[in-house]
Amino acid sequence: MILPKLATSPSVVILILIALFSAVSVARAMVRERAVERANPPLGRFVMVDDHPVHLWEAGDPNAPSVVLIHGASGSVRDFTGDLGPQLASRYHVVALDRPGFGYTPALADMDDNRSLSRQAALLRGALAQIGVTRPVLLGQSYGGSVVLRWAEDAPDSIRALVPVSAPSHLWPDPPSLFYRALATPVVGPILATLITAWVPRSYIAAQVESVFAPQTAPSGYGDYFHPFMSARRETLLVNARQRIALRDEVSALLAGYPNMALPVEAVHGEADPIVPFDIHAVPLARDVPDLHLTALPGIGHMPHHVAIPAVIAAVDRAAGATLP
Template sequence: MGNVHHRYATVQGRRLFYREAGPADAPVLVLLHGFPTSSFMFRDLIPALADRYHVIAPDHLGFGLSDAPSADEFDYTFDALTELTEGLLSQLGVSRYAIYVQDYGAPIGWRLALNRPDAITAIITQSGNAYDAGFVENFWETVWAYQREQTPETETAIRQALTLEAIKWQYVTGVQDETVVSPDTWHHDFDLVSRPGNDRVQLALFLDYATNLPLYPRLHEYLRSRQTPLLAVWGQGDEIFGPPGALAFADDLPDARIHLLEGGHFLLESALDEVTALIRTFLAHSLPKD
């Protein structure tokens, strides 16, 4: 396995951290993480793919080791996070690439695809929703209530998602043997989202998530018209984005490869080898040969 490089780039005046590995001339795969984590979630996947692919995994602004300006200094929206991702890829000279999206990474990836359809060579989605199907109401009802009305009651409820207990729940729910998931994961995420002022960053993104669903019709048309190769690999025990979210891709992509594996929202923590094998097979058959 090749070395993973840990780098920074300044984009629009903001310092972004990213992990990079693999041959510079290999097909590019961009890994886009979700809430509440960072490119740390790909720490084991990157070297497992870097023999054949040029892998780039940024930390979104406000997450991981990237800058985390306050919500007063920066307007945290998914549009803004997408612009920073586009700026980073442009700075790195990347114009054609496959994407791996998970959770928050999905609405960023979908915007990248809609902004520049010719740039996307393939899509891997792991609990990265694109349909109304898949939203597990028991989890999302708190988010929806906060989006409808920002009151002390709805804010108190949504802030529970920032607690150590709630972050651990995301990692272990749906995993048959919880002991295979390292506690480093939820402690790492909790420490970073607990930085002073980061709570307001996360509240802003909870609110802005409401802008993602109206994009779905455009995204579905993009999928139907482009027939971009897609692999959906999903934890069947995910209680945030349930399996119907994976199965729905077949509505617009009859050739989509859809796999429901034993595991939860952070499937790489318990099924890394299975997911890696599926990705390698999928990309080997799906990426352009030129």
């Protein structure tokens, strides 16, 4: 008979096993995402910008000068709310926002918008307008530094001053890794993201996130507070990969505007940064932007906002002081 033979043929068995594994992987990914979200609830509140929710956290006196904090790749507001944000809140009104696709701000419906520094900046600018924040000091770390540089070129009148920290600002020679190229592809990416979310150990994800502190180490308790597996949710993996792939072109579009930037800029960058190298980014940014003061941190890597907090706060104070009446 045909049906028994069909049911026991190797190709059918393989297809059934693949279907079962796929179903289990999707279910397991959903369970793990829900678990990390239960362990890591939103810290702040949501505002709507053109029907799109944006998650933000506020601290400090609302009548004080505002400082806005924009996180980097694989980040969230929790990268600021454990230490730097509360310290700044002693004398500023501090707002930290989740970029689209990270933390609790959903990805934008059009994936091209998620890749765009300009579109991200516009969304976050709209969120600040919803809560009445005008002309803040704008601090962006790593990828967030590229966002604030784009923001300054698109809407300079909306900002008091800039503090780019470890910011990718100029072109670098290395192509994106095969891992991110695969995650950014339309067909392979969602499959790979599901497998990562479903099966990669949390300890491995935590180690990868904490490795960005090199040559320093992450502060004690950072992983428990930051919840690195939030960065391994499927949507976040896909958005992060596509943003990384597009970043070089997005940064290239910034270069022509640097000589015309009229804002006070207080850049902070570790001289030992292995991720956004000092000589490739900070040095030419200081050369190209007229009113820029660079704080170079010898021996410091990619995370000054955790391992050199006094230097970052001093940069914010100078940026605010340069523009306050």
